[in-house]
Amino acid sequence: MDSTTDMLRETATKLFGEYCEAKHLREAEKGVFQKAAWVAVEDAGLHRAMVPEDFGGYGVDIADALSLLRVAGEFALPLPLAETMLASWLFAGARIDIPDGPLSIAPVTAKDRLTLTKTATGWHIAGTATRIPWARDVAAIAVLAEHNHHPHVALLPAGSFTVAHGENLAKEPRDTITVDADIDFAAPAAKGIGFAALHAAGAAMRSLQIAGALTKIVDTTCQYAMDRVQFGRPIGKFQAVQQNLAVMAGHTAAAVAASDLAAEGVANGVRVLPIAAAKARCGEAASVSAGIAHQAHGAIGFTYEHSLHFFTKRLWSWRDEFGNETEWNLLVGRHMTAAGADRLWAEITAA
Numbered sequence: 001m002d003s004t005t006d007m008l009r010e011t012a013t014k015l016f017g018e019y020c021e022a023k024h025l026r027e028a029e030k031g032v033f034q035k036a037a038w039v040a041v042e043d044a045g046l047h048r049a050m051v052p053e054d055f056g057g058y059g060v061d062i063a064d065a066l067s068l069l070r071v072a073g074e075f076a077l078p079l080p081l082a083e084t085m086l087a088s089w090l091f092a093g094a095r096i097d098i099p100d101g102p103l104s105i106a107p108v109t110a111k112d113r114l115t116l117t118k119t120a121t122g123w124h125i126a127g128t129a130t131r132i133p134w135a136r137d138v139a140a141i142a143v144l145a146e147h148n149h150h151p152h153v154a155l156l157p158a159g160s161f162t163v164a165h166g167e168n169l170a171k172e173p174r175d176t177i178t179v180d181a182d183i184d185f186a187a188p189a190a191k192g193i194g195f196a197a198l199h200a201a202g203a204a205m206r207s208l209q210i211a212g213a214l215t216k217i218v219d220t221t222c223q224y225a226m227d228r229v230q231f232g233r234p235i236g237k238f239q240a241v242q243q244n245l246a247v248m249a250g251h252t253a254a255a256v257a258a259s260d261l262a263a264e265g266v267a268n269g270v271r272v273l274p275i276a277a278a279k280a281r282c283g284e285a286a287s288v289s290a291g292i293a294h295q296a297h298g299a300i301g302f303t304y305e306h307s308l309h310f311f312t313k314r315l316w317s318w319r320d321e322f323g324n325e326t327e328w329n330l331l332v333g334r335h336m337t338a339a340g341a342d343r344l345w346a347e348i349t350a351a
Contacts, residue, residue, distance in 0.1 A: 004058055004059075004060050005060050005061070005064040005065075005067070008044075008046065008049060008058065008060065008064075008065075008068060009067060009068065009071060011044050011046070012044075012046055012068050012071045012072070013071055015037075015040050015041065015044060015046075016071060016072060016074075016075035016077050017075065018040075019034065019036065019037035019040060019077075020037075020075035020076060020077055020078070022307055022310075024037065024078065025076055025078055025307075025310045028078030028171070028172075029078075029170075029171040031171075031173075033137045034078055034079060037077075037078075037079055038079055038101075038102055041079060041081060042100070042101075045057075045058065046068055046081065047081060047084045047085060047088060047102075047103075048085075048088055048098070049065035049066075049068055049085060050062055050065045050066070050085045050086070050088060050089040050092075051088050051089065051092045051098065052092060055092040055095075055098070056098065057088075057092070061267060062263070062266055062267035063260075063263040063264050063266070063267040065085070066085075066204065066205065066208055066263040066266060066267075067208070067263065068081070068085075069081065069082050069085075069205055069208040069209050069212065070208045070209070070211050070212035070215070070256075070259065071212060072209060072212060073208065073209035073210060073211060073212020073213040073214075073215075073216070073314075074212040074213065074215055074216045075212075075216075076213065076216075076310045076311055076314055078172070079102065080102045080103070080104055080133055080134040080137070080138065082202075082205040082206075082208075082209060083102075083103060083104045083105055083133045083134060083138075084102050084103040084104075084138075085205070086105050086142075086198075086201055086202065086205060087103035087104060087105045087140075087141070087142035088103065088142075089201075090105065090142040090144065090153045090189065090190075090193070090198075091142055091153060091155065093153070093189060093190030093193060094152070094153035094186075094187040094188060094189055094190060095187060096153060096155055096185050096186075096187055097185075099139050099140045099155065099157070100139060101138065101139025101140070102134060102137060102138045102139060103138050103139060103140055103141065103142060104132055104133050104134050104135055104138045104141045104142070105132075105133075105141065105142045105143075105144070105198070105202070106129040106132050106141050106142075106143045106144070106156070106177065107129045107130075107132075107143075107144070107195070107198075108129070108130075108131050108132060108133070108199075108202060108321070108322065109129075109130055109131055110195075110199065112127075112128070112129045112130055113127060113145070113146070114126065114127035114128075114129060114143050114145045114154075114179065115127050115145060115146075116143075116145035116146065116147045116152055116154055116186060117147065118147065119182065121182070122182055122183060122184050122185075122186075123154060123182065123183050123184070123185075123186045124181070124182050124183070125143065125145065125154055125156060125179055125180075125181060125183055125186075126179060126180045126181075127145075127178075127179060128176065128177065128178045128179075129143075129176070129177050130166075130176045131166065131174045131175075131176070131321075132174065132175050132176070132177050133172065133173065133174060133175075134172070134173045134175075135161075135163050135173065135175035135176075135177050136163045136165060136173055136175055137173065138158060139157070139158055140155055140156060140157045140158060141155075141156040141161070141177070142154075142155065142156075143155075143156050144189060144193070144194075144195060144198050145186075147186070150188055150189075151188070151189040151193060151194045151195065152186050152187060152188055152189060153186065153187060153188075153189045153193075154183060154185065154186035155183065155184070155185040155186070156179060156181075156183060157183070160179060160181040160183060161177045161178060161179035161181065162177065162178045162179075163175045163176070163177055164176040164177075164178075168317035168321070169313045169316050169317045170310070170313040170314045170316075170317045171313075172314075172317065192269055192270060193270070196272060197270040197272070199322055199323065200265070200266075200270055200272045200275045200276070200322075201266050201270055201275075202321070202322035203262070203275055203276070203278075203279040203322040203323050203328065204259075204262035204263060204265060204266045204275045204278065204279070205322075206279065206282075206318045206319075206321050206322050207255075207258060207259040207262040207275070207278045207279050207282040208259045208262065208263060209314070209318055210255060210259070210282040210283070210285070210286050210315060210318050210319065211252070211255045211256045211258070211259035211282060213286075213311045213314055213315050213318075214251070214252040214255050214256075214282075214285055214286065214289050214315070215252060215256065216311055217248075217289060217290070217293045217308065217311050217312065217315075218245075218248055218249055218252045218289070218293075220293070220307075220308065220311075221245065221248065221292070221293045221296045221297065222236065222245055222249075224296065224297055225241055225245060225296055228298075235296070241296060244292045244295065244296060245292070245296065247288065247292060248288070248289045248292040248293065251284070251285035251288050251289050252285060252289060254281055254285060255281060255282045255285035255286070258277065258278035258281040258282055258285075259278060259282060261274045261275075261277070261278045262274065262275045262278035262279065262282075265278070272331070273331075273332065273335055273347075276323075276328040276329075276331045276332050277328070277332055279322070279323060279325075279328045280325045280328040280329045280332065282319070283319035283320075283324060283325040283328075284325055286315035286316065286318070286319040287315075287316075287319060289315070290311075290312040290315045290316060293308060293311075293312060294308065294312065335347070
């Protein structure tokens with residue numbers, strides 16, 4: 001990482017530490033959008049980290065820019081930073097001016113498609129998309145839709161669509177939008193960007209967020225195990241507890257390494273295979289580690305007053321978003337089967 005990337009990560013760590021206290025996370029769970037925190041994110045320019053310098057961004061390497069999301073995961077940032085970074089990247093690739101404010105993307109599930117048609121004065125977009133992150137709070141949505149059999153990016157401003165509220169387990173907004181409106185801006189997507197690439201890029205982002213949240217719960221759980229005294233000594237001194245902590249730490253280390261692979265996959269033209277392997281591995285780590293963390297904390301870890309649930313609920317939610325372990329493992333398995341036994345090692349090392 002260069003000095004600019006280090007500066008971005010240091011800025012993010014300081015900023016998120018200030019705006020991700022338990023009181024802010026509880027407010028967010030009640031549906032209060034954290035406006036002051038978002039203004040601070042925009043002032044720091046973090047939301048434009050993936051945008052090229054000639055389009056108003058920092059011009060840092062994509063993989064380094066994505067590392068901000070691991071920091072966000074460590075603090076359970078209750079803002080659409082990942083979605084805004086991805087939407088800004090899509091807009092920049094299509095050479096569409098990026099609007100101010102928080103952004104989101106659509107579609108996020110494989111079954112959803114929005115139709116885009118050219119009109120005499122602009123464009124018309126119609127359809128329904130489900131599980132759209134933060135749709136109720138954003139200034140615009142970057143929509144990927146087909147026109148003349150080619151993927152296009154459309155700018156769907158707030159007010160041009162209706163929103164049916166939904167949420168994930170962590171109470172982050174996951175809304176359904178319905179649109180039938182004329183819009184001003186749409187353009188061909190950047191080369192290589194289609195629905196599969198968008199889905200994979202979203203999976204890479206969730207992988208990084210999972211890795212960050214796992215890092216946090218490992219630190220929290222290990223500290224609790226050393227502080228909690230039972231039968232005259234810290235529970236972290238008991239061999240069974242140490243074994244579980246070691247398992248959790250091992251899964252977390254694997255998830256961090258996998259998320260790095262996913263970030264590099266996005267930076268290298270959105271290579272789906274390494275991202276698929278990374279998302280599956282991070283999902284597995286989330287499932288195992290969240291259970292161990294709650295087991296180690298005992299009853300107190302299940303209380304609303306304790307902070308653990310802010311991270312474990314996100315882990316359980318993020319592991320299923322932009323494809324779960326089953327979906328991505330099937331993709332990897334089918335790819336390897338098609339490549340054949342003689343290509344197995346070459347495919348593994350190439351990824």
